[in-house]
Amino acid sequence: MMIKKCFLTVAMAFTAAPALAANYTLAVEPNYPPAQAEQVYQPLLDYLSASTGHTFRIKTAANYHVYWRDLRAGMKVDFAFEEAHFAGYRMGRLGFTPLVRTLEPTRYSLLADAMIAEEGTSGLIGRPVVSMPSPSMGYLLMLEIYRNPIAAPEIKSVGTGWRDGVEMIFSQETDAAMVPNYIAQLYPNLVVVSESREFIGRTLSAAGTVPSDVQDAVEEAMLKLHEDPGSYEVLVELGATQFVDAPAAEYTNSESLLAGVFGYKPRPAKPAAEVEPEPEAIDLDSISDEDLGGLEVTADN
Numbered sequence: 001m002m003i004k005k006c007f008l009t010v011a012m013a014f015t016a017a018p019a020l021a022a023n024y025t026l027a028v029e030p031n032y033p034p035a036q037a038e039q040v041y042q043p044l045l046d047y048l049s050a051s052t053g054h055t056f057r058i059k060t061a062a063n064y065h066v067y068w069r070d071l072r073a074g075m076k077v078d079f080a081f082e083e084a085h086f087a088g089y090r091m092g093r094l095g096f097t098p099l100v101r102t103l104e105p106t107r108y109s110l111l112a113d114a115m116i117a118e119e120g121t122s123g124l125i126g127r128p129v130v131s132m133p134s135p136s137m138g139y140l141l142m143l144e145i146y147r148n149p150i151a152a153p154e155i156k157s158v159g160t161g162w163r164d165g166v167e168m169i170f171s172q173e174t175d176a177a178m179v180p181n182y183i184a185q186l187y188p189n190l191v192v193v194s195e196s197r198e199f200i201g202r203t204l205s206a207a208g209t210v211p212s213d214v215q216d217a218v219e220e221a222m223l224k225l226h227e228d229p230g231s232y233e234v235l236v237e238l239g240a241t242q243f244v245d246a247p248a249a250e251y252t253n254s255e256s257l258l259a260g261v262f263g264y265k266p267r268p269a270k271p272a273a274e275v276e277p278e279p280e281a282i283d284l285d286s287i288s289d290e291d292l293g294g295l296e297v298t299a300d301n
Contacts, residue, residue, distance in 0.1 A: 024078040024210065025059045029086070030067050031132070032161045034060050043234040044081075051221035054214060064133045072263055078210050079218065083137040087203040088254030092267060095208035098246035099219040102201030102238070108138045109184040110145065110193040112176040113169060117191035121145055124153045124176055124193065130165035131178040133157035135261040138178040141196040143260075166190070182239030200254065202238075203246050 032040055037060045045056045059077050061067040074094055083106060090096035116123060131139045146152035159165050165177025166187055204222060206215045225231045226242040235241060258264045
């Protein structure tokens with residue numbers, strides 16, 4: 001009897017014990033060279049590790065072409081922090097769940113110095129403009145400004161980060177740069193030539209393979225991030241003031257921005273539900289007694 005009680009006590013202890021610490025990868029867009037990305041996102045990784053008890057490491061790519069290739073191939077990662085068009089793709093194709101997003105929505109601005117900006121968007125036709133490569137959101141949204149490829153700027157994807165384009169304006173290596181608004185607001189001495197439409201803020205999503213309790217812990221930590229006095233550096237590096245809930249319904253059409261990108265394949269259409277035909281009504285007056293096997297059918301008034 002005592003042995004049974006001991007086994008029961010041990011079993012209950014294991015059941016009540018918290019989940020063992022695990023290692024998780026966080027994919028981020030290649031907005032920085034890999035070495036710099038580790039420095040930029042390290043405060044976030046440290047915060048998540050301290051808040052959840054798990055270990056997080058960053059996963060990035062050399063450039064957007066590689067990032068898009070890996071995304072299409074379904075390369076295994078546990079979490080991803082990226083713009084809405086990538087988050088929607090992961091949700092619809094790879095079973096990811098959006099957890100939180102930045103409070104600030106995403107917009108991109110085409111920046112130039114005051115003299116060039118006076119000429120408007122048409123003044124940049126044929127002139128050099130810097131953007132991160134396709135399929136970054138900035139590049140795709142610039143194509144919405146210049147829909148006619150004949151009447152468009154000379155788009156140069158030579159920067160290793162969004163700030164590189166701005167610095168190239170100052171060094172006169174380019175006439176304009178397409179950058180996210182959290183970067184644009186840091187340079188009030190430049191003028192916004194054009195601003196893109198608005199998207200859901202950058203999103204932190206989780207793979208379906210991540211245990212639900214870990215997802216909940218990460219979500220809770222991110223929602224409380226702005227309340228932590230020591231989290232200022234994290235938010236500054238991310239260009240955000242706060243993270244809020246990210247309902248999945250908000251991402252239904254967000255991947256549509258990728259539709260014209262090389263390698264994109266539309267999701268297969270869901271097969272239409274088969275509708276069973278309704279039984280035909282029977283007109284009893286048209287049926288003879290012989291059709292009913294000799295029975296006579298009558299109806300009372």
